Amino acid sequence: MARSIVQEFTKGLWDEVPPFRLVLGLCPVLAVTKSVENGIGMGVATTFVLVCSNVLVSMLRKVIPAKVRIACYIVIIATFVTVVELVMQAYAYPLFLKLGIFIPLIVVNCIVLGRSEAFASKNGIFRSLLDGLGIGIGFTLSLSALAAVRELLGTGDLTIWEKPIRVLGPSFQPFSFMVEAPGAFVALGLMLCLMNLVGKK
């Protein structure tokens, strides 16, 4: 089951897209997808952490003793998450206010640890980089797609660059259930169902 280098990247976009195919990392998926902007912000932050930690774990894979590998991965991941948190506070404070606690929670996101453990610790640096990038972009796209569905149905707007754009016309009655927490589960379930229908062979 050796994959080509291109496949390492593209598998994250469809075959192994985290929230829908692996159904992993659902905490941020459900919590921050109230608006497209939050979804993209969270996705980019996670992608950065994924890529950096994948590369570093792969670089150090021969140095890290097997018995303390999880502790080492967590140190690496937590470092990059804190970097993201500090940089986001300094340069994108409004976004930081909206994502709040979910940024530090990337540390315990099982996608990141999962990629380190399952992929980067066994593969070379370049492949790990592509893997992290692919999974990260897949994660970002899934978050944005889910957020777009929820925001569109829930408010009738799409927020891009902090400006809500009216998409569904003034007569649209917002379906505010969709931006509430239960709406996240419903939207995720429906999208999973749709993806399985499309992916069925």
Add this chain to the structure above:
Amino acid sequence: MREMIKMLIVLTILATLSGGLLAAIRDNTKDRIENQVLEFVKGPAIRSILEGATNDPIADRFQLKVDDVERTFFVGVMNGEPGAVTFETSGKGYGGDVGLMVGIDVKNSQIMGVGVTTHAETPGMGAKAKTDPSFVAQFRKLSIGEPVNVTGDGGSINAISGATITSRAICSATNDALKIYEKIKPQLADKLKEFK
């Protein structure tokens, strides 16, 4: 035994490097983060109180110790004179502390205005203190000589309907601010001269 030592060494080196990297990044972003917090959390209240100021109140800030508490004061320069100062106090609201920025017009001994910064009040009720400008507008131009109160307590402020506790919290925060101002008036006057 050798494996044990290797584990110790690897983890120690990793944690040390991580600590060093984070300390460096923190050092480089600290000032910017502080500015961003002021700008986005307290900035809107400060700017609405000090409307028409020709300086940047957030950049022109200084700290003074009042009763062992370090407080930050923001200066507003109006018509070429540093005639207004705002600082933050808080009152006990329904959902916790309500942070209030209070502006004082030094020259006319009036309240310049107040504005809610942080709160956890009920949306649509107490939260109106922040979202509905007509409530805080009542504080404008009140004399700093006497305490402010809601009408139910014998004062002149009309409470937000359904949110008496929040309204009282804001009055008490304002009164605290007036007391603090009385205490540090001389020090403050000296400090303000520096901004001419």
